[in-house]
Amino acid sequence: MEQKWWQKSVIYQIYPKSFNDSNGDGIGDLKGLIEKLDYLAFLGIDMIWICPIYPSPMDDNGYDISDYQDIAAEFGSLQDFETLVAEAKKRNMKLMMDLVINHTSDEHKWFIESKASLSNPKRDWYIWRNPKEDGSAPNNWRSIFGGSAWEWDQTTEQFYLHTFSKKQPDLNWENEEVRETLFNMVNWWVEKGVDGFRVDAITFIKKGNLTEDLPTTDRDGLALISHACLNQTGIGDFLTELKQKTFANFDLVTVAEAPGVKPEAMPSYIGDNGYFDMLFEFDHVDLDIGKDGKWFEPVNWSLHDLKTAITKSQTHLNESGWGALYLENHDQPRSLNKFLGEVAEADRSKAAKMLATFYFLLKGTPFIYQGQELGMTNVQYESIDVYDDLASTDQYEMALQAGLSSEEALQSVWRRSRDNSRTPMQWDETTHADFTNGQPWLPVNENYKAINVEQQLKDPSSVLHYYKKLIELRKTSEYSETIVNGVYQSILTENDSILGYTREYAGQKLVVLANFTNSSIQLEELAGNPLLTNYESPFSGRALRPFEAVVLEA
Structure with a gap:
């Protein structure tokens, strides 16, 4: 396979609302991001992925878009965006935008027209259905954010479908005019200087039977919409058209948020002729989530489970496709807490470096989420009222309904809230960490x-x-080709404390070992040249110290 520029890149994800505020309104903005480009260049970043900066009522922090071809006033202007593109290119950095095309905001002009009347030309741009004979919703689907996935509209006396919040109505991808309008919008941003897209929730665009109830044992009678609208038969036709009319015509990189895609289906998504270049997988980051995504029913997982998820994915990538390597993003808690629980303050730095080593040297393009490179941690706000995240509030209420105390419900939010990663970037020790004045x-x-x-x-x-x-x-090292192209092979598969693997290419072999415990673990002596360790003193060759990671040339 011909090597692409993005296969050698490192991508840094920015949650703009929390990165750097230039005007003192408490919200990060594009000018604030421009101020920090030299920091990203120092780190060695090749591409910046910016979460949504489009106009939005911010019901779901920008993932509810009210205008696809403008910049939200709190983030700046289109002129600021053009300045950002120019300044990034001066530093040899490219720009990736978030592409949210499963749904819009209910305040988008398209939806306002769609709900105006049954005969409006844009009525079919969204998914409307009559109630059942008893007046209830067309089916028993539960939205990702809780409650029915159907919302009643009094004016036209029909329900509309929303996979996520009721303020995020789903677009009707069966409508050709909708698709063509979205494709034109994508191409417009490319002309503005965008070099890639992270495609949000894309495996939801093909819907199941809209009048069919799903089996459920939940007391509210609802069943998660994912069971009916995730990666459905026929979605490939939509994704092929999306690629052919947009991405394939430019030198872009695309990475899809694609829950529901099984490893065996990867070739159609990210193979040589796949719909996208990479996709974000979920098996390794959702090990701790209970049935139907309920945070308050955590699953006890082991290092063996993490190894299994990583190896399953990497083994497929040995044969076909390219990986998007990540531990954190705007929807995940901080990796230190997620993968290691409560780590003593004295061990945090080593533990953060260990996690970085294990994921960064797998096959794929590494993504760093803002603050991850510092070892930032989860937050524990004292009340649910402090949380902004829609999902956190919903999960808290679900936990109370399930019989948990308010303290127990809040603890589940502490563990899993998306606000854990959305707290402001920590620049220095002055007031508000110099995020804002x-x-x-x-x-x-x-x-x-x-x-x-x-x-x-x-x-x-x-x-x-x-x-x-x-x-x-x-x-830039003599090991770059092996790290980028090397075949992955899991080692120490039965060890309950160490995650280990090799990468091998053109006669060169690297060994990566990571101790996930705060105890020393004895090893059979390893012959090899230590290239990197997260300790100041050299690797002994016979034991991994607490949270030690080491990279060896075998």
């Missing part, structure tokens, strides 16, 4: 004085400098 839209994590950019820039042993070393090892 106003009042931040979401409170800064209390540990910002101990974990921040300024402090870590000064410390060559910091998590930040370790990420920089990993990036250099991947991009």
